[in-house]
Amino acid sequence: xxxxxxxxxxxxxxxxxxxxxxxxxFEVPLKQQIENATLVVxxxxxxxxxxxxxAHTMIYTVNTIEIYKTFKGSSTRNANVVTTGGRIGLDAIExxxxxxxxxxxxxxxxxxxxxxxxxxxYKDSRDxxxxxxxNQGFYVYDVLNNTATNVFKMxxxxxxxxxxxIMFLTGERFSTVKGFEVSDRVQTQTLKAIVPEGISxxxxxxxxGTQSTLTxxxxxxxxxxxxxxxxxxxxxxxxxxxAVSNEILSWSxxxxxxxxxxxxxxxxIRITTTGGISAESSSILTVNxxxxxxxxxxxxxxxQHYNDNGTGGYTFELAPGFxxxxxxxxxxxxxxxxxxxxxxxxxxxxVISDQPSQDTSRQGDGNVVTFDGxxxxxxxxxxxxxxxTFRRGINCPSGEQWFVVGIDIIFNRDINWYFGVGAIxxxxxxxxxxxxxxxxHAHLLDHVIDEGSLMHFRSTFGPSSISRTISSNLIxxxxxxxxxxxxxxxxxxxxxxxxxxSFTGDCTLNTEDISILDGLELFPNPAKDEVFISRNSTTAxxxxxxxxxxxxGRRVMLKKLNAGSRISRMxxxxxxxxxxxxxxxxxxxxxxxxxxxx
Numbered sequence: 001x002x003x004x005x006x007x008x009x010x011x012x013x014x015x016x017x018x019x020x021x022x023x024x025x026f027e028v029p030l031k032q033q034i035e036n037a038t039l040v041v042x043x044x045x046x047x048x049x050x051x052x053x054x055a056h057t058m059i060y061t062v063n064t065i066e067i068y069k070t071f072k073g074s075s076t077r078n079a080n081v082v083t084t085g086g087r088i089g090l091d092a093i094e095x096x097x098x099x100x101x102x103x104x105x106x107x108x109x110x111x112x113x114x115x116x117x118x119x120x121x122y123k124d125s126r127d128x129x130x131x132x133x134x135n136q137g138f139y140v141y142d143v144l145n146n147t148a149t150n151v152f153k154m155x156x157x158x159x160x161x162x163x164x165x166i167m168f169l170t171g172e173r174f175s176t177v178k179g180f181e182v183s184d185r186v187q188t189q190t191l192k193a194i195v196p197e198g199i200s201x202x203x204x205x206x207x208x209g210t211q212s213t214l215t216x217x218x219x220x221x222x223x224x225x226x227x228x229x230x231x232x233x234x235x236x237x238x239x240x241x242x243a244v245s246n247e248i249l250s251w252s253x254x255x256x257x258x259x260x261x262x263x264x265x266x267x268x269i270r271i272t273t274t275g276g277i278s279a280e281s282s283s284i285l286t287v288n289x290x291x292x293x294x295x296x297x298x299x300x301x302x303x304q305h306y307n308d309n310g311t312g313g314y315t316f317e318l319a320p321g322f323x324x325x326x327x328x329x330x331x332x333x334x335x336x337x338x339x340x341x342x343x344x345x346x347x348x349x350x351v352i353s354d355q356p357s358q359d360t361s362r363q364g365d366g367n368v369v370t371f372d373g374x375x376x377x378x379x380x381x382x383x384x385x386x387x388x389t390f391r392r393g394i395n396c397p398s399g400e401q402w403f404v405v406g407i408d409i410i411f412n413r414d415i416n417w418y419f420g421v422g423a424i425x426x427x428x429x430x431x432x433x434x435x436x437x438x439x440x441h442a443h444l445l446d447h448v449i450d451e452g453s454l455m456h457f458r459s460t461f462g463p464s465s466i467s468r469t470i471s472s473n474l475i476x477x478x479x480x481x482x483x484x485x486x487x488x489x490x491x492x493x494x495x496x497x498x499x500x501x502s503f504t505g506d507c508t509l510n511t512e513d514i515s516i517l518d519g520l521e522l523f524p525n526p527a528k529d530e531v532f533i534s535r536n537s538t539t540a541x542x543x544x545x546x547x548x549x550x551x552x553g554r555r556v557m558l559k560k561l562n563a564g565s566r567i568s569r570m571x572x573x574x575x576x577x578x579x580x581x582x583x584x585x586x587x588x589x590x591x592x593x594x595x596x597x598x
Contacts, residue, residue, distance in 0.1 A: 026459050027152045028133040028382040033110040034169045037132050039073035045105045050086030051118040059093040061086035063101045068180035071166045080128045082114045099135040107140040134380040151235035195220035196271040196279035208290035209262030216256040222273045225251040228258045231267030233447040234457055240270050245298040262293040265449030289477030290446035294391050294402035303444055305485040305500045306403040312501030313349025317357035319370035327371045330419030338435040346478045347502035371413040385411045385434050387441040396491040407442050426462040433467045444481045472585045483549050483581045526596040533568045542586045549581045
């Protein structure tokens with residue numbers, strides 16, 4: 001379970017600590033949100049402040065909302081909305097894929113009374129509210145396009161569509177608290193000249209959260225850095241997620257260089273000038289995978305695993321009901337199989353304890369797998385599973401570096417799960433797909449915008465909930481993390497943070513890795529200007545992607561080995577001397593070889 005908060009204060013000068021949790025979920029309709037909400041309002045986020053809870057085990061952000069209209073319930077001019085996560089000094093909890101608000105966000109909130117208990121530093125006497133169904137409970141407005149969007153639905157024409165739908169559901173007209181007319185704002189924005197134009201970018205295919213750089217060309221960007229927005233993979237691209245400050249590498253009126261931010265997904269991009277004028281590209285950026293990052297607000301950092309259990313990896317402990325397979329019979333075997341699939345494909349060093357967890361609340365010290373309830377919070381409406389990763393940062397001479405010191409996975413107890421017996425029914429959700437998805441987050445993979453992908457953000461019921469294939473793109477992203485975790489020593493002069501090692505235990509899926517490497521030779525090795533990959537007649541019948549990574553885990557080269565080619569050449573021009581990892585995959589099986597460049 002997540003490490004106790006009191007541990008965060010040790011080594012406080014060196015460490016910046018952070019939690020993040022991510023979830024897969026299904027849609028909660030607006031009708032259900034309205035029925036369960038005690039307050040439905042339109043408003044704007046004007047202030048944010050973070051507080052510990054009473055137990056000092058979690059940080060919450062209190063978001064002050066200036067209210068424009070009230071659709072249900074009674075309200076004053078302001079309301080406090082509590083969201084999980086935040087930062088206090090050098091301690092932080094970041095709640096990925098839960099509701100995260102920014103100052104200036106305007107939209108519709110469906111709120112219920114909050115049961116959160118904050119510590120004594122919280123002095124505000126106003127009632128606190130949670131967004132019902134978490135990130136689904138806020139519909140953010142895009143005034144330029146006159147849309148309101150949550151993670152599942154986009155409603156066009158806010159006044160004629162969203163307002164009327166809510167008033168039909170509540171049976172009453174809204175009351176105005178402060179003047180704010182969407183139609184006036186839309187007209188004002190429409191009259192502005194859209195300055196950025198001719199937007200193009202290179203490359204057209206890229207990864208997110210890996211410090212991979214996109215070069216954007218065009219006109220009218222302005223001379224001062226504005227905002228670069230990417231389609232948000234956490235809601236299928238219905239809104240934009242913005243690059244943080246240290247990801248914008250350069251900005252001029254005609255060219256922008258930016259690292260593609262975590263949470264970015266496939267879709268067009270949006271440029272916003274310092275004057276608040278936006279334009280979107282007509283072409284599509286393809287994001288093949290995304291990694292979770294550590295964030296300190298204005299900066300994003302690569303994240304990696306480490307030697308948490310003293311034997312090179314992490315030991316998961318199953319809660320007693322999960323361990324004894326009494327909570328949901330069939331869950332344990334499927335979870336263990338899902339974990340084995342990941343570690344056999346990438347070598348991530350995860351093992352499962354042969355004893356049940358003794359942790360009964362969030363204050364324990366293990367890496368717990370459990371169903372919700374009891375000492376563990378219930379997942380919000382629509383939630384299937386949630387993965388918590390507890391991070392720690394160290395101020396190294398080269399800058400901040402980040403690693404994961406704990407992982408928890410919680411599943412929804414009340415879902416009608418399918419555990420592989422008989423045919424799946426239309427009211428069931430496949431447990432193995434959800435377990436593979438959550439373990440993907442534990443492997444530090446983020447969501448992608450691809451409804452056929454294991455790491456797509458949402459699930460459905462019935463046969464379409466089955467998504468168990470770990471694609472070659474996801475394997476590439478996971479291998480990238482694992483290579484970084486096994487080679488990048490955190491603060492080389494400070495060996496308290498040991499490197500992860502690759503899993504070496506019995507693995508029934510090991511033959512997959514062997515099959516792709518069998519009969520394959522890499523020569524010369526060490527190499528200088530070029531290297532050749534030789535394949536035998538069996539492996540030459542398949543298309544293989546060969547990806548080269550440097551010691552930081554960053555992809556530096558991709559070579560496609562086409563079927564029928566026995567010998568392929570890779571040029572090593574412009575690569576610095578050092579140790580690299582060559583990852584090979586045919587889309588089903590994966591293997592790695594070390595390459596030394598002199």
